[in-house]
Amino acid sequence: MHKVEIYTRYWCGYCHMARALLQSLGCQFQEYDVESNTALQQEMFQRTGGRTVPQVLIDNQPAGGFTDLARLQHNGVLERLLADPDPPS
Secondary structure, eight states, rough: OOOEEEOOOTTHHHHEEEEEHHTTTOOOOOEOOTTTHHHHHHHHHHHHSSSOOEEETTEEEEEESSSHHHHHHHTHHHHHSSSSSSSOO
């Protein structure tokens, strides 16, 4: 299973849409609310290079924000990135 992480703020509409997109694909993820946590905000920037939310990582690789996820999903790439690398036989 791939490790998916998302940095969010509670009130952010794009964050809600990113969560909904990941959930619609059956993806489980770890969420970090950076609203009042400056240490998490700094960690997010160091890991992704992004200062806006959401910021998504798949297997520790930055995947971008909601618009990036939507583009990946539209092109059929997101499903491949999230596909089980070792499906049961």
